Every structure is written in structure tokens, then in C-alpha cells.
Amino acid sequence: MTFRAPVRDIAFALNVAGHGDLVETSFPDLDADTVTAVLEAAGAFTTGVLAPLNWTGDQEGARHADNKVTAAPGFADAYRAFAQQGWNSLAAEPEHGGQGLPKAMELAVFEMVHAANMAFGLCPMLTQAAIEALTLHGTERQKRLVLPRLVSGEWTGTMNLTEPQAGSDLAALTTRAEPDGNGGYRLYGQKIFITWGDHDAADNICHLVLARLPNAPPGVKGISLFLATKRAVLDDGALGEANGLWAASIEHKLGIHASPTCVMMFEGAKAELVGELNQGLAHMFVMMNAARLQVGVEGVGIAERAFQQALAYAQDRTQGKSAWGGASPAPIYDHPDVRRTLMLMKAKIEAARGICFMTGVLADQARLAPDPAARASAKARQELLTPIAKAWSTDVGVEVASLGVQVHGGMGFIEETGAAQHYRDARIGPIYEGTNGIQALDLAGRKLGMAEGAVMDALCAEMAMTAETLAARQDLAEAGQRLAEGVRALEAATDWLLNNRGTPSAAGATPYLKLAGDVIGGFVLGRQALAASGSDDPWMQARLPLARLYAGQVLAGAPGLVAAVTQGAADLEAVSAAALAG
Template identity: 45%
Template sequence: MVAYIPPVDDIRFLLNEVFDFNETMKTLPGYEEIDADLAVSILEQAGKFCAAVLEPLNRPSDEEGCRLENDQVFTPDGTSEAYKAFINAGWSGLSGDPEFGGQGLPRVMQVLLDEMLSSANLSFGLFPGLTRGAAEAISIHASDALKQRYLPKMISGEWTGAMALTEASAGTDLGLLNTRAEASVDDSYRITGTKIFISSGDHDFGGNIIHLVLARLPDAPKGVKGISLFLVPKFLVNDDGSLGARNGMSVGSLEHKMGIHGQPTCVMNYDGATGWLVGEVGRGLNAMFTMMNAERLFIGIQGLGIGEVANQKATAYARERLQGRSLDGSRGPVQIVEHPDVRNMLLRGRAYADAARALAIWTSMQMDIAARHPDEGARKSANGLVALLTPVVKAAFTDFGFETAVLSQQVFGGHGYIREWGMEQFVRDARITQIYEGTNGVQAIDLVQRKLPMEDGALPSRFFALIKQDLQSPVTCRNADAIVGATTEALERLERATERLLSGRLDPFAAGAASTGYLRLFALVAYGWMWTRMAKTAAMSDAGDRICRRKIAVSRFFAERVLPETIGLEVALNASPESVMALDADSF
């Protein structure tokens, strides 16, 4: 089985040629000295670490899994050592706040590191990803005292983080949670309850594990307005920063899962555990959404990472595997990459992965603008675009990533179904990305019912205007005509669907029935936009360059074989919700 190859050349192409990365960074205070060459050189080293240290652990970790013995969680052999090597190399603090010891590099670089981590070892990548999300929530919402005590060691990676939301009776509807918090004589609280599905809830890395726990005070109202957020460490921290007594929390069991076996997913029991309020009383969900939104973008990148590595492995196999005769019958056996059906699967996976990476870079650049641009209007505009795209990135990247994993497994035929080739693990691991941090159906509802109406409905129009700007710019080479034309037509379909959703003519049932199809339509158009930018850039570059040749060819495939799906999606979106809602629940 060939080794994973970090997509550094594609990253270099995107940062240097497709996006105005250097010029954008110059406008952001603190990033003026950062350019594409520096970013690529750092990411090249990150890719080497992922390929040399993390990928070799992926399959053994999946086979060994985590275990719980005498109230202690043990991760698979080599995981703890790999994590220590990861933090010693400084990767945990790449985008962390310099005030607390982070390197303060752009979000773009963090996102691309996350992609490579997810490709090499999805289970491992959750440890630093969750820690970073928890640190961001603490940084924005916690008191200065909590920040000073916890953030330096979380950003360095010495301490890790987890978020504890879900309960057996409270999943998507967190207003149903029962975990309670009671005030103590000092400024702390006692947290009691049980949470399920807690990724990175415990491990054997040493150090502390900082849980952000949603709980309800005794006099809190019912529903989400009665929820508060608390910082609950595995170990209490002494005044000098050293670890003190074990807190009143324990692992009840480890979940037995379809995939991500190298990641300890815990049932956590909080038995009067000491915690501290993060943010305001009754506004815990608001504070937690800082972490949840960051994690939703992160999970989207996991889908990209799985799709990338699965497509790489399938492509290499298709070049090596000899089977069947050429279409004209003159040669045989031939490489299976010659067969049209195999090519169709490989090209679809490549089309999804390359477009997702491009959109991830564009979105993360908007995040950097929203965080640092000196102009308030620019920050507000970028923040709105990030909000609009968050559910799209989470759902579409993971849907397409899973589809790519399945297609890549199919390329292997029977060999893809057995363990030794590793493809079935990609399928199992990718599946969770469509479920956790809010199922993709929830993301679709969020897009339709919450994000589209933002700015009185002007937000999607602003996004569509950006796409039109690139579609209408001069095309200097006919190689880009196909993707420009197909994306223009798909965008018109998306605009009609959006207008219909915003017009008020649809009742809640109709909006709910349309949401998943609408998100896919939105994502395909966004991918078409990215392919337009890549194809135009490639058409104006050296035609002999391998990357440019591939971009032009895959853009045409996307235009002719993928974007036509938007025709059927529009038809379905125009249908009455009656076919979805007519059957009464008892008749299912």
C-alpha cells in the first residue's frame, strides 16, 4: 500500500496562484510578514510529520483500539509517544494566541494542517482539534483568571481539552439536559451528571484534561436559556500551576464504535466535580457555540482529509492493478485506470477533494479577515460569510468525503472490503463525520432557517455576487469555458431556489423537506466556483505543468458529470412537501 503524500504542491498552487494570499496577509495586522512561501515551507514540515509519524499508527491503532482498565483509559500503542512528539515539535500551538504561548499563525495554515492530520490519522487529529476548540471558547468567554491558569498549557498541548454536551436524553435538543450545577461557598460550582459520546474524555498522555461541561443551575428555567457552561478539569490546579487532587469525575465506559477506534469516546460521570463558570449564567450555549462552530469547520476538514487520502490510495492502486482488456480488445490485461468506470470514480473523488481544499482556504482566509482586519466593515462582512458557509463546510465536506471513501473502496473491488488494504477503515472512520457536531441534516436546517435570512436575506446574495464576479471576468483560454458555463447555469438554479426559500411562501414543513437538497445544491455551486477559479488560473499558466493539466481536465469533468446534478436538485426542491409529510407516523 502506498504511503500518504501530503498535498503540498496543490497547496502551493492555491496559495500562490489562485488566491491573493500574500496581499490579504499584508492587510492584516500581525500577519504582514507571512507569505505563501513561508506558509508552504511550514506546512511541508507538518506534512512530513503526518506521513512519517502518524500514518503508520493509523491501522494498528484501529485494530488495537482504546481500553478502560481500573478507571484508566489507555490509547493504542504509540499514540501517547506520537502526541508528545507532536507537541514537542510545536504543532499544537500553530494558530494559538501568542499572549498564552501560541505561534499566532493564520487560520489558513491551521486548517491545512488539520487536513493532513485527518488524512494521516483521523483518530489522533481529534486530540489537538478538540483542545484548540476548547481553548478558543475559554479565550473568548472565560474570566482572566481562568485564561491565565489554563490557556498556556492547553495551547502548548501539555493539557488537552474536551467538550461535554450530549446526554442520553439530550442530543440535538440540548434544552433537555439534566446535568446540574450547584454553587459552592467560593466562586466554584459542583457539577453532577452523566455525559455520553465525549471524544478525548480521558487518555494516558499525562497532564490535565479540561472539560467544558453544559449544566443547569437549580433555579434555571427550562430549555436552552437555563443552560450554563463550566470548566471542569480532570485534576484541580494548585496556585503554583501544578496538578493537585483528582476531580470528582470518572469514565463510566468507552463507547464501542463503528470507526475512529484510536480515539477514546467516553461516557463521563461527574460526581460533584468542581467547576468554574465560563461566560454568563444562562448563556452557556452561546459560549459553547464558539467551540461548536470551530469544531464544525474542523469536522468538515476531516471529511476533506479522508477523501484526499482515500482517493490517493485508490489512484495508486488503479495504476498498479492489471485486470481486463482494453476497450478495443487489443491489449490485456491493462491497468484498471484505463477503464471508464474506474476513471469516473477517481475523477469524482479528485473533483470533490480539490474543490473542498480550495473552499477551505477561501473560508479560512475570511476567518482571518474577520479576526484581524482593521476595517470594521470588512470584519463584519467576512464574519457573515463564514457564518453562512459553516454548515455547508461541515455537511458537504463530510458527505462528499464519505462518498469519496466509498468510491475509493470500490476501486479496489474485493480487496477494498478486507482489512489489509485499509480502505474499509476510511469508510468506517469517515462515517462519523456526517454525524457528530450536529448531524448533516441539522446543518442543512441551520443553513435554510438561520443563515439564509441573515442580514434580512442579503447575506446569500453577497456570496452569490462574489461567484458572479469570477464567472463574468474575462476567460483567456477555452479550457475554462466548460466550467464557467456549467457553474453559471447552476448558480441560476441556486438563486431561484434561494429566492423561493426566502420568499415566505414555504411553510416550515416545506423548508424542512427542502433543506438537505438545498445544502447540496449550494455546495455544488460553491465547488463549481472554486473549480472556475482553479481552471482559469491553470489556463493562464504553463500548459505543460502537471497540476495545471490536471486542474483543467478535472474542471471539465466536474462541469459535465457532476454539476448536472443541480438540475435534479432544483426539480426536487420545487416539489411539494406533501410526499414527505403525507404518511402518518404510525404507518411507517
């Protein structure tokens, strides 16, 4: 169950995603040597400090007693080391104590964190989302007293959305906020599934809570966002008394056992308004969109961890004869289907990594590009790619972790090998921060409708050009042909969705997202193969067969997905639940 942070893979994927150009144009004080040093230091920390806690954290988990949560053994010390070394502040604004590095670099570091210890990574991941929300919508007091401590990692942040009767339907939430007569509010209600809602790893926890005032409009239009801290924050920044909120319990989950998923009770908890009244959902979406990209990276990380373990096992486990000669019994890596499985796992990881990093680079360009048109273009493509990065990458996380169990055979089903933990941990990714079905609806609806499909059209045109470049090369011609076919399939599916909005497009949304992810993943691998072309380094040379394998195993199926997208909803409407039950 050893882990090695994939620093070289990450650095390569960043550069192909455009990070080098981004640094040159928008971060003049940052050079390639510093980028390399940051990634290598992150690799050392995640490999040496976080990875060894992954198995014990899963086995022992967080503990709850007397309405308080104790982190899994070793986690509190590891978190304090994480914060002290500055890993929490990478991309935050310098005016709030951050280092001002690119968002894409932060994503790269967090991929290593999630790969080393996914349950640990969820804590600073939610803090990053809280930082983004307060940076944009916090009051001057919140930016002065709270934001710097979140940036430093001295305090941690959470999102409080879900209630027992209100899952994804936030219009149904009932947590109420009552004015206290002094400019503040008191919160009353219950929130569930609150990741790292309580723990002993930091001095204070900053809860961002959705609630409604007694006279607020019904539905989502009456939701406001509030900040309620575990301990009061006095005007001089010192910590005061405990607030009226606590963890009533922690959930017993399929995986991520070391991440305390709390039921939070608010009984007159003191709170401050964040942003404007009745605009809470819009403000919270700042957190959710930041977390969605982070969850996509989380899918990449857990897939990487599962792949590394499966590859090591395949080289150690001997059985049968090698398909390519050599000793007998041979490592199972020398069996064609096992090697195909491992190469497909690797190719999908690289594709998902590239999609996430591309989206991260676009997020930086949307803030920092030199002219307004470039910023607007980057922002539009970032918004288009975010649901794909989140959903497709977390689906890859589950698939690769499942294949990792398969490579282990029967030993993968035994907990002691650790392969099962990665599969259990990965399964939450497609559920987090808006299920992947919700991401698909967002993509097929609002995101695809931006400029009547022009944003996706521009991406397809760029991918078609890459397909032409690949097809012109003898060693990548088939990959180019398959990518071109995939782009045409994506264009056809896009046109159909734009012409059949409403229920028909909703019915085809999930296969459409898969189609988009599959094709964009092939585009990423094609660009990587072109970047590696001509090198005599075996590690670089491997990028070409990975792109060709992906083209044959994944892109070849893209035209068939068009039928799933365009099937419509008539058959769905025709069959009742009673008919399915029999």
C-alpha cells in the same frame, strides 16, 4: 496503505482561496517561504509519525480499565511529539503562548493530520475548540493557568454536551451544577460520546461541560458552561488531586477505534464557571463553530487518504485491455469508468478543500481586515459558508471513501487492504458537531435569512462573474456554462426558501445545502482552473480537465436539485410512520 501529505495541493488551494493576499495585508511578519516551510514540515510529521499508526490504531484501539483509558499503542508518544513540535499552537494568540499564524494555515495543517490519522486528529481538534472558547469567555484565572497549557498542548480539551436523553436537543440536559459556597461549583451527571474524554497522552484534561443550576430557567435559557479539569489546577499552576470525574466506559464504534469515545461521570466534580450564568449555550457555540469547520477539513482529509490509496491500487491492479492502447493486461486506471471515478474523487476533494480554506481565510479577515465594513462582510460570508463547509465536505468524505472501496472491488471489502477503514472512519463526519441535517436547517433558516438573503446574493453574483470569465475561454467554456446554470438554480432555490419559511423550507433544507455545495464547489474548481491556465506543468494543467469533469458530472445536475428543494412538505405530512411500516 502508504500516505503522502498533499503539500502541493494544499498550498495551491490556499493561495486560490486568498491566503496570499491575507498574509500580505494582515500578517506582515509572515512570508511565502515561511508558509511553505510550515506546510512541508507538517507534511513530514504527518507522513512519518502519524500515518504509520493509523492501521494499528484501528486494529488495537484505545483500552479502558478501572475507569481509566489508555491510548492506542504509539499514540501517547506521537501526541507528545505533536505538542513539543508546536503543531498545537499555530493560530493561537501569542499572549497565550501561540504562534499567531493565520487560521487558514492551521486548517491546512490539520487536514494533513486528519488524512494521516483521523482518530489521532480528533484530540487536538477538540483542544483547538476549547482554546477558542476560553480565549473569548474564560476568566482571568482560566486564561492565566489553563489556556497557555491548552495552547502548548501540554493539556487537552473536550466538549461535554450530549446526555443519554439529550442528543441534539440540549434543552433536555439534566447535568446539574451546585454552588460549593466558595465561588465554585460541583457537577453531577453523565455525559456520553465524549471524544478523547480520558487518555494517558497528556498530564491533564480540561472538560468544558454544559450544566444547569438548580434554580436556572427551563430549556436552553438555563444552561451554563463550566470548566472541570481531570486534576485540580492550583493557584500556582501546579496539579493537585484527582477530580470527581472519570470515564465509566468507552464506546465500541463503527470506526475511529483509536479515538476513545467516553461515557463521562461527574460525581461532585469541582468546576469553575466559564463566561456568564445561563449563557452556556452561546459560549459553547464558539467551540462548536470552530469544531464544525475543523470537521469539514476532517472530511477532506479522510477523502484524500481514501483517494490516494484507490489511485495507487488502480495503477497496480492489472485487468483487461487499456482503452488507450498499451500493454495487456492493463492497469485498471486505463479503464474509462475507473479513471472517471478517480478524477471525480479528486475533483470533489479539491472543491471541498477550497470551500474549507475559503471559509478559514474569511475567519481571519473577519478579525483582521483593515476596516469595519470589510470585517463585517467577511464575517457574514464565513457564517454562511460554515454549515456548507462542514456538511458538504463530510458528505464528500463519505462518498469518496465509498468510491475508494469500489475502485478496489472485492479487495476493498476486505479489511486487510485498509480501504474499508477509511469508509468506516469517514462515516462519523456527517454526524459530528451537529448532524448534517442540522447544518442544512441552519443554512436554510438563520444563515440564509441574514440581511434577507443579501449574503448569498453577493456570493452568487461573484460566482456568476467567474462563470462569465470561464465561458469566454474556449478550453473552459462548458465549465462556465454549467457554473452559470448552477448559479441560476441556486438563486431560484434561495428565493423560494426565503418566500416559504417554516416547515416547507425545513423540508428542502438538505437538498438546498447539497445544491449550494455543488455550485460553490464548481466555483472553486473554476477559479483553480483559471489560476492554473497557461502553465506547462502537467500537474497544473490537470486542473482544467478536473473542472470540466466536475461541470459535466456534478454541476449538470444542479438545476434538477431545485425541484427537490421546492417540493415542500405536504407529502411528508400525509404519510404516517404506521403507513411506512406497512
